[in-house]
Amino acid sequence: MSDKELNGAEIVIRCLQEEGVEVVFGYPGGSVLFIYDELFKQDKVKHVLVRHEQGAAHAADGYSRASNRIGVCLVTSGPGITNAVTGIATAYMDSIPMVILSGQVPTHYIGQDAFQECDAVGITRPCVKHNFLVRNVEDLATTFKKAFHIARTGRPGPVLIDIPKDVTTATCKFEYPAQVSMRSYSPVVRGHPGQIKKAVQLLTEAKRPVVYTGGGVILSDASAELLSLVKMLGFPCTNTLMGLGGFPGTDPQFLGMLGMHGTYQANMAMQNCDVLLAVGARFDDRVIGNPEHFGQVPRKIIHIDVDPSSIAKRVKVDVPIVGNVKDVLDDLLKTIRSGDAMPDPKALKEWWAQIDQWRARDCLAYNKAGNVIKPQWVIEKLYEVTGGDCFVTSDVGQHQMWAAQYFKFDKPRRWINSGGLGTMGFGLPSAMGVQFANPGQTVACVTGESSIQMCLQELSTCKQYRLPIKVINLNNRYMGMVRQWQQFFHGNRYSESYMDALPDFVKLAEGYGHRGIRIEKPEDVEPALREAFSRKDELVFMDFLTDQTENVFPMVPGGMGISEMILAEDL
Amino acid sequence: MRHIISILLENESGALSRVAGLFSARAYNIESLTVAPTEDASLSRMTLVTSGSDEVIEQITKQLNKLIDVVKVVDLSEAAHIERELMLIKVRAVGKDREEVKRMCDIFRGRILDVTDGTFTIEITGTGLKIDAFVEGLDKTLILETVRTGASGIGRGERILKI
Ligand SMILES: Cc1ncc(C[n+]2csc(CCOP(=O)(O)OP(=O)(O)O)c2C)c(N)n1
Numbered sequence: 198m199s200d201k202e203l204n205g206a207e208i209v210i211r212c213l214q215e216e217g218v219e220v221v222f223g224y225p226g227g228s229v230l231f232i233y234d235e236l237f238k239q240d241k242v243k244h245v246l247v248r249h250e251q252g253a254a255h256a257a258d259g260y261s262r263a264s265n266r267i268g269v270c271l272v273t274s275g276p277g278i279t280n281a282v283t284g285i286a287t288a289y290m291d292s293i294p295m296v297i298l299s300g301q302v303p304t305h306y307i308g309q310d311a312f313q314e315c316d317a318v319g320i321t322r323p324c325v326k327h328n329f330l331v332r333n334v335e336d337l338a339t340t341f342k343k344a345f346h347i348a349r350t351g352r353p354g355p356v357l358i359d360i361p362k363d364v365t366t367a368t369c370k371f372e373y374p375a376q377v378s379m380r381s382y383s384p385v386v387r388g389h390p391g392q393i394k395k396a397v398q399l400l401t402e403a404k405r406p407v408v409y410t411g412g413g414v415i416l417s418d419a420s421a422e423l424l425s426l427v428k429m430l431g432f433p434c435t436n437t438l439m440g441l442g443g444f445p446g447t448d449p450q451f452l453g454m455l456g457m458h459g460t461y462q463a464n465m466a467m468q469n470c471d472v473l474l475a476v477g478a479r480f481d482d483r484v485i486g487n488p489e490h491f492g493q494v495p496r497k498i499i500h501i502d503v504d505p506s507s508i509a510k511r512v513k514v515d516v517p518i519v520g521n522v523k524d525v526l527d528d529l530l531k532t533i534r535s536g537d538a539m540p541d542p543k544a545l546k547e548w549w550a551q552i553d554q555w556r557a558r559d560c561l562a563y564n565k566a567g568n569v570i571k572p573q574w575v576i577e578k579l580y581e582v583t584g585g586d587c588f589v590t591s592d593v594g595q596h597q598m599w600a601a602q603y604f605k606f607d608k609p610r611r612w613i614n615s616g617g618l619g620t621m622g623f624g625l626p627s628a629m630g631v632q633f634a635n636p637g638q639t640v641a642c643v644t645g646e647s648s649i650q651m652c653l654q655e656l657s658t659c660k661q662y663r664l665p666i667k668v669i670n671l672n673n674r675y676m677g678m679v680r681q682w683q684q685f686f687h688g689n690r691y692s693e694s695y696m697d698a699l700p701d702f703v704k705l706a707e708g709y710g711h712r713g714i715r716i717e718k719p720e721d722v723e724p725a726l727r728e729a730f731s732r733k734d735e736l737v738f739m740d741f742l743t744d745q746t747e748n749v750f751p752m753v754p755g756g757m758g759i760s761e762m763i764l765a766e767d768l
Numbered sequence: 769m770r771h772i773i774s775i776l777l778e779n780e781s782g783a784l785s786r787v788a789g790l791f792s793a794r795a796y797n798i799e800s801l802t803v804a805p806t807e808d809a810s811l812s813r814m815t816l817v818t819s820g821s822d823e824v825i826e827q828i829t830k831q832l833n834k835l836i837d838v839v840k841v842v843d844l845s846e847a848a849h850i851e852r853e854l855m856l857i858k859v860r861a862v863g864k865d866r867e868e869v870k871r872m873c874d875i876f877r878g879r880i881l882d883v884t885d886g887t888f889t890i891e892i893t894g895t896g897l898k899i900d901a902f903v904e905g906l907d908k909t910l911i912l913e914t915v916r917t918g919a920s921g922i923g924r925g926e927r928i929l930k931i
Contacts, residue, residue, distance in 0.1 A: 323793050330782070506830035
């Protein structure tokens with residue numbers, strides 16, 4: 198430690214440097230001016246100026262999802278932090294490690310309804326893993342150390358540090374703690390050996406097994422272990438919306454996504470299996486539908502999760518294993534390898550034969566005839582044109598489901614979407630974060646004409662930082678997913694789901710200094726994509742006018758059982 | 769089923785609101801909640817009375833454990849424990865009611881803390897049920913004011929909640 202005293206703002210920057218933070222997404226304001234002043238004086242931490250604080254939070258989130266490095270955003274007090282809340286809640290629902298720095302009014306003003314005061318800690322409490330209000334400059338460094346530690350360990354999540362303005366001017370000596378220990382926080386890493394043995398026994402005795410994996414596999418970087426395990430056992434594997442890419446999408450043992458818009462084979466296998474290995478997934482309502490219907494079929498469930506509260510929350514579990522997914526899978530593999538029990542090949546063969554029958558329903562088939570662009574077709578072509586070698590972010594709605602269904606993700610951290618909160622507006626700003634985390638790589642943002650308008654201003658950020666994102670706007674002139682529900686469940690009354698007075702997206706993109714293309718015919722889809730993706734250093738906004746009334750199938754209506762699907766062929 | 773949950777948590781500003789916020793956000797009910805610092809001033813001890821099915825109680829303890837400020841959680845009602853609550857009650861006490869209230873107070877081993885011409889202020893300690901019984905036993909029209917602390921609990925014998 199040097200004897201020189203630093204002010205709080207300098208300490209903030211030093212802490213970020215110590216944590217190896219390279220990029221901060223932010224937007225300045227009164228309470229963070231001293232921090233911005235220190236940012237200005239150095240060049241280790243790059244600052245990216247967004248156009249709205251929601252964009253800063255989504256960008257930091259996308260950065261984190263696509264890199265497993267902690268995304269950081271910096272916002273001012275009051276409206277700065279309230280604008281960021283949607284982005285924080287989005288990250289929280291998907292367990293994304295992130296650190297949010299918010300300015301606060303000076304400590305002696307807190308509680309006085311000062312200009313731009315808001316109770317940041319109170320307002321974010323339900324949507325952060327933890328938050329801190331730093332009252333003394335002496336506490337800054339330890340708070341940063343704790344915040345980064347908490348964000349990345351256990352079940353990851355966003356952590357907020359609220360920093361009053363006077364704390365950024367007060368001074369003290371700076372030393373970044375080498376370690377942090379908290380008596381109230383020590384997440385479990387290794388699974389219980391007894392539970393692992395029990396799991397292995399169930400797995401090797403299974404006759405109709407399924408491996409069902411979620412975002413936890415991706416968050417703990419456990420794809421390699423998962424692949425080894427599934428290959429060794431010869432089991433079918435399905436991923437949740439958050440888990441796509443955790444298991445290779447092109448692998449013959451992959452059943453596709455499961456859940457509300459999952460494939461027929463994945464949902465049928467899930468319902469009818471006798472042993473279910475759930476890995477880093479949480480049986481949420483969009484995945485298993487009605488838990489009572491799911492419980493009608495007897496099956497043994499092994500559930501691996503780092504968060505004990507995710508286990509036995511919605512379904513009863515026979516073998517709970519609390520631990521870091523990667524470590525637990527590794528232990529499972531070792532235990533199976535060291536024993537000599539393997540699943541009965543004859544039973545597995547029969548099970549695969551059954552699954553192949555379900556597969557033969559070809560539930561993702563759609564009608565390609567006609568002279569209007571099918572949205573599914575655009576995604577298939579996107580996959581072809583990029584050779585699958587592409588990061589894909591999405592917004593929320595039908596386009597999100599089509600991207601999840603028709604793009605085959607072979608690698609983790611390539612599919613970036615807001616699964617838990619379902620935040621429209623996520624796609625474009627998260628793509629910025631993805632691009633910053635992966636310079637030189639291809640990033641596509643699949644969106645809809647309604648979603649894209651929720652954080653459209655970030656096109657300006659993309660211009661400033663020359664982010665060559667490819668925006669795929671599936672423009673059906675409807676809030677398609679809303680319209681689909683209204684068609685099915687509200688007697689075709691399309692209440693307020695039509696998108697009227699749309700902008701000319703080509704001109705709009707051009708207005709921001711980008712290239713825009715409108716595509717109206719099926720035969721123009723592929724050439725347009727080729728043209729756009731060949732432009733390596735330009736953002737291209739592709740406005741695809743798609744079939745207005747296309748629906749997402751299969752579909753499990755809300756409250757129904759997972760195997761009670763509506764298929765395209767039923768209509 | 770009614771459960772008494774004991775929590776050791778960091779004595780930090782905001783820790784209480786994290787617990788209270790968890791209960792409201794997840795729609796768990798709170799019958800009562802008491803909290804105060806322990807002999808180690810960096811820790812607070814909270815006793816929380818709630819009710820719910822086994823699954824709900826399991827979730828409650830897991831969710832509490834997840835809070836970063838929470839150091840330890842124990843469901844006291846899982847084993848032998850002692851539970852006490854304190855009530856201060858002010859009653860109208862004139863004429864023959866003075867004797868009657870005094871007698872009730874003796875039966876329940878209460879203490880009269882303050883006396884005026886027209887009122888008694890009484891302290892009663894015991895389980896929630898005992899306190900309920902005392903209130904039930906009084907003529908309702910005499911009760912002027914009551915204040916209850918909510919239950920505090922501790923395990924019996926060698927059962928200790930400490931870090
Ligand atoms: C911020 C926000 N507001 C509202 C919703 C509800 N919602 C879900 S999907 C959807 C429609 C999305 O329309 P669009 O972006 O055009 O996509 P499409 O479904 O047509 O592909 C809406 C309004 C949401 N998910 N997020």
